[in-house]
Amino acid sequence: QVQLVESGGGLVQAGGSLRLSCAASGRTFSRPGMGWFRQAPGKERGLVAAISWSGGSTYYADSVKGRFTISRDNAKNTVYLQMNSLKPEDTAVYYCATKAGSSWYGPSGYDYWGQGTQVTVSS
Numbered sequence: 001q002v003q004l005v006e007s008g009g010g011l012v013q014a015g016g017s018l019r020l021s022c023a024a025s026g027r028t029f030s031r032p033g034m035g036w037f038r039q040a041p042g043k044e045r046g047l048v049a050a051i052s053w054s055g056g057s058t059y060y061a062d063s064v065k066g067r068f069t070i071s072r073d074n075a076k077n078t079v080y081l082q083m084n085s086l087k088p089e090d091t092a093v094y095y096c097a098t099k100a101g102s103s104w105y106g107p108s109g110y111d112y113w114g115q116g117t118q119v120t121v122s123s
Contacts, residue, residue: 009117033099
């Protein structure tokens with residue numbers, strides 16, 4: 001079992017920045033890959049960014065490339081999502097998850113999920 005707790009969400013103006021954190025506990029070694037997803041009202045949950053155990057491989061949704069950066073600190077069992085140049089369309093609940101399947105991009109490839117943290121970007 002792996003437990004995930006997200007933090008760092010909030011209300012920010014367009015153009016601002018936020019850093020989300022995802023603290024993992026439990027059998028984290030069994031789930032080396034991690035991802036951040038987001039879900040806006042009435043929309044499907046989609047990948048924002050993902051990262052391998054070493055951090056050597058990262059994956060981003062086209063909509064956030066150049067603005068968001070995923071990173072991790074394995075000594076702290078924590079994954080981060082630095083979000084810059086935020087836009088109103090980034091408003092969503094953000095979830096972190098552990099990768100279990102072969103695909104990096106779909107939520108079906110992830111099994112353990114956090115409770116989510118709300119990010120709201122005002123125009």
